[in-house]
Amino acid sequence: GDSVTQMEGPVTLSEEACLTINCTYTATGYPSLFWYVQYPGEGLQLLLKATKADDKGSNKGFEATYRKETTSFHLEKGSVQVSDSAVYFCALSPPTEDFNKFYFGSGTKLNVKP
């Protein structure tokens, strides 16, 4: 079945360091892919998304490219800030009649130190 696997955390970085959070998926066809962010005590917020192969989603300095050949959607940021500390979830939406039934990864906690 459809699933998402993302790297375990926590990830601890110093401010201005580069960030990569790996995400791979298993799905039939071409799902839509998403990154959501959850700040402490809050719900999930959509960070970025990509709906077809080779699309690049970007927002707030974060980027992720939909790689069909490697079934990946890794999240990257060139210079993290303390305010980026949160839990990041990778998710997919199947390209089937269940397109609005999302599958989430386990989440990766990011801690950014000043």
Place this chain on the structure above:
Amino acid sequence: GAVVSQHPSWVICKSGTSVKIECRSLDFQATTMFWYRQFPKQSLMLMATSNEGSKATYEQGVEKDKFLINHASLTLSTLTVTSAHPEDSSFYICSASLVTGSGTDTQYFGPGTRLTVL
């Protein structure tokens, strides 16, 4: 745009009582809403899919008689935890599905409701 609210944000109740949680899409109509449960330091577990005007579809292992879902309008879905027990304590999150003009779908999440059952 695409804001989803939940009420209450935090509730404490006694064991055996029932608790109702509301989920509203504030600036769009959502034919489909979803209810998730999130345990500490874990991902979201989909509990059920709520379609306006029809019965909810529950995921395997979720007791439909315990977690009653009503989707009375295109902007409101409610989750009622009946006869709550301490093991029901959790963070409950709803989301609403917005299908764009291009046919792609995005889920927008509410801020969550923390339920503590004493």
